Amino acid sequence: MTDKLVIFDTTLRDGEQSPGASMTRDEKLRIARQLERLKVDVIEAGFAASSNGDFEAVKAIAQVIKDSTVCSLARANDRDIGRAADALEGAASARIHTFIATSALHMEKKLRMTPDEVFEQAKLAVRYARSRVGDVEFSPEDGYRSDPDFLCRVIEAVINEGATTINIPDTVGYAVPELYGNFIKNLRERIPNSDKAIWSVHCHNDLGMAVANSLAGVQIGGARQIECTINGLGERAGNCSLEEVVMAVRTRRDYFKLDVGVDISQIVPASRMVSQTTGFVVQPNKAVVGANAFAHASGIHQDGVLKARDTYEIMRAEDVGWSANKIVLGKLSGRNAFKQRLQELGIVMESEAEVNTAFAKFKELADRKSEIFDEDILALVSEEQAGSMTELYSLVSLSQSSETGEKPQATVVFNARGVETMGTSSGNGPVDASLKAIEGHVNSGAELVLYSVNAITSGSTESQGEVTVRLQHSGRVVNGVGADPDIVVASAKAYLSALNKLHSTAERVAAQG
Ligand code: KIV
Numbered sequence: 011m012t013d014k015l016v017i018f019d020t021t022l023r024d025g026e027q028s029p030g031a032s033m034t035r036d037e038k039l040r041i042a043r044q045l046e047r048l049k050v051d052v053i054e055a056g057f058a059a060s061s062n063g064d065f066e067a068v069k070a071i072a073q074v075i076k077d078s079t080v081c082s083l084a085r086a087n088d089r090d091i092g093r094a095a096d097a098l099e100g101a102a103s104a105r106i107h108t109f110i111a112t113s114a115l116h117m118e119k120k121l122r123m124t125p126d127e128v129f130e131q132a133k134l135a136v137r138y139a140r141s142r143v144g145d146v147e148f149s150p151e152d153g154y155r156s157d158p159d160f161l162c163r164v165i166e167a168v169i170n171e172g173a174t175t176i177n178i179p180d181t182v183g184y185a186v187p188e189l190y191g192n193f194i195k196n197l198r199e200r201i202p203n204s205d206k207a208i209w210s211v212h213c214h215n216d217l218g219m220a221v222a223n224s225l226a227g228v229q230i231g232g233a234r235q236i237e238c239t240i241n242g243l244g245e246r247a248g249n250c251s252l253e254e255v256v257m258a259v260r261t262r263r264d265y266f267k268l269d270v271g272v273d274i275s276q277i278v279p280a281s282r283m284v285s286q287t288t289g290f291v292v293q294p295n296k297a298v299v300g301a302n303a304f305a306h307a308s309g310i311h312q313d314g315v316l317k318a319r320d321t322y323e324i325m326r327a328e329d330v331g332w333s334a335n336k337i338v339l340g341k342l343s344g345r346n347a348f349k350q351r352l353q354e355l356g357i358v359m360e361s362e363a364e365v366n367t368a369f370a371k372f373k374e375l376a377d378r379k380s381e382i383f384d385e386d387i388l389a390l391v392s393e394e395q396a397g398s399m400t401e402l403y404s405l406v407s408l409s410q411s412s413e414t415g416e417k418p419q420a421t422v423v424f425n426a427r428g429v430e431t432m433g434t435s436s437g438n439g440p441v442d443a444s445l446k447a448i449e450g451h452v453n454s455g456a457e458l459v460l461y462s463v464n465a466i467t468s469g470s471t472e473s474q475g476e477v478t479v480r481l482q483h484s485g486r487v488v489n490g491v492g493a494d495p496d497i498v499v500a501s502a503k504a505y506l507s508a509l510n511k512l513h514s515t516a517e518r519v520a521a522q523g
């Protein structure tokens with residue numbers, strides 16, 4: 011048994027299935043690059059057969075990612091597997107992940123297939139997938155609620171057909187750690203060829219035990235791959251959280267005795283990027299990546315940490331990519347200092363022109379905000395990279411007035427498809443008035459389903475506000491993010507960014523497992 015633990019990231023597939031988290035091809039590509047910097051072993055890039063948009067996203071990711079295996083999900087049929095293989099063509103390392111439900115409930119009610127039919131289809135699927143790529147993962151969907159005798163039969167057969175990884179999903183998050191660990195152990199002991207495949211865990215978080223279940227699958231069951239997502243993103247209560255599971259195995263190496271290849275300094279940048287792209291805000295008390303994860307508020311703790319750090323800290327914030335929240339640059343900083351800071355933050359710019367645009371934005375911000383933190387730079391760059399996709403709408407200027415007892419008014423000047431447009435409106439508050447001023451001209455007809463404001467850096471009213479706006483129209487859900495020290499301006503930017511996505515031709519995809 012190897013002591014290497016394979017980290018299989020499914021943020022771009024299972025994470026994306028979360029309602030409202032669907033991403034464009036370019037957004038997925040940007041996150042895939044960050045996952046490669048994070049050095050995850052496998053990136054599940056999408057579900058190629060689910061839509062043309064996801065096919066293109068998997069294909070684009072397969073073309074550029076060199077250091078991680080790129081994987082596509084596929085149902086257990088020739089069409090899905092063919093699409094996955096086509097999308098993965100040219101990848102430095104490709105995997106097809108094929109699945110079919112094996113629980114009595116799913117087979118009877120969802121698939122309307124007999125166990126024998128499922129057995130045959132699983133075998134044929136793996137056989138065909140192996141004829142297209144050398145690395146094939148098989149998942150019996152709802153595996154944890156499946157009859158172990160039937161699972162043994164199916165898994166033995168698919169390993170004989172060449173499956174290289176066997177994943178046991180707890181699809182509905184029903185497992186508890188000890189039972190799940192023993193379930194996998196029992197399967198591995200009973201299946202004669204079980205040693206020919208790497209065993210994997212895939213846990214959903216409905217009862218808040220996805221990380222604990224995954225670790226039990228590793229420790230008790232002998233699994234050597236964990237499927238997880240950044241920030242635990244995923245349908246319903248989400249998936250096993252990458253940052254938690256990786257830091258558990260690293261911090262308690264004395265117990266787990268396993269190696270993970272992840273570059274943990276990229277964890278926080280990855281968390282920020284996923285949160286900003288999807289508009290799913292990270293709760294402050296979230297382990298490892300929450301804003302309070304390393305904050306010591308009580309006097310006793312602060313005193314202890316100052317005297318000896320390990321009195322209250324088991325991990326170091328800077329090791330997982332939290333900057334020390336220090337002032338990094340200011341108004342007088344030059345282009346070289348800015349560029350060097352980008353490098354230190356692991357931000358890769360495609361061209362010198364991109365650096366110039368980001369630097370110009372940095373200077374604008376530094377004129378208005380005396381202290382620029384790493385988090386400000388990360389927000390500025392994310393906004394810049396997101397904006398470079400499709401700029402049908404962009405903010406030129408905004409003015410608003412509000413006074414106690416008076417109805418707020420806003421005037422917004424913005425570019426709309428190349429034409430400078432001015433909208434004026436009143437509203438319940440300055441944000442409402444500004445968004446109405448824009449919508450009055452654009453007439454998108456979209457429903458606002460989420461509006462949230464967060465401070466990018468804490469501890470000061472000078473901090474930039476980061477606004478997320480989620481719009482829904484004709485079944486399509488998009489997120490726009492905007493950052494500015496003025497939250498009314500940040501709101502207008504976020505609204506325009508959401509409109510750009512809504513009206514862009516880049517297809518958004520919501521893969522379905
Ligand atoms: O949760 C699940 O069962 C899945 C499978 C497709 C692996 O996501």
Ligand code: ZN
Binds near residue numbers: 179
């Ligand atoms: Zn899942």
